[in-house]
Amino acid sequence: MSKKITLILKNEKDRNQQNQIIHVTRGYALNYLIPKNMAEIATSGKLKHVNMLEQRKKQKIQMNTKKANITLKYLEKINKITIKKKHGSKMQIFGQINEKEILKKIFECTGYTLNKKQINIPNIKNIGKYQMKIKLLHNIETYFTLNIVPEIVENNIYFIK
Secondary structure, eight states: OOOOEEEOOSSSSOOOTTTOEEEEEEEIIIIIIIITTTTOOOOOOHHHHHHHHHHHHHHHHHHHHHHHHHHHHHHHOOEEEEEEOBBBBSSBBSOOHHHHHHHHHHHHSOOOOOOOOGOOOOOOSSSSEEEEEEESSSSEEEEEEEEEEEOOOEEEEEEEE
């Protein structure tokens, strides 16, 4: 008689361990994991189902990586983004540079839309050049130069050249 039982974890709170196949002793399985509904006994049908879910997860990761690499190729063609802003006497800009403005410029240049959570903008208060990071996936990222330039003023009216 085997001293170990094959179980499938079904912990809903921690997604990293969900559907993980484990081998534990019979006593631990029958007295703790199964009664507390933390695991279920692995049958051949359940094992096939878990393997199918893992393959789907891997395919989804591969598709997301391919999409991110394609987007990265288009983003690497842009090395600088220029935004014109109104400014005061000490070259401090009025307002703030936000993700929405940068996403609009990126869409104008590449035609790709990004999520504002993917952009990491430094705190910008003055006119000048800043480094900006775009993180497409946890391992795919690129850097831009964000160039903030002043608008030209004539008789207290702002014109953009």
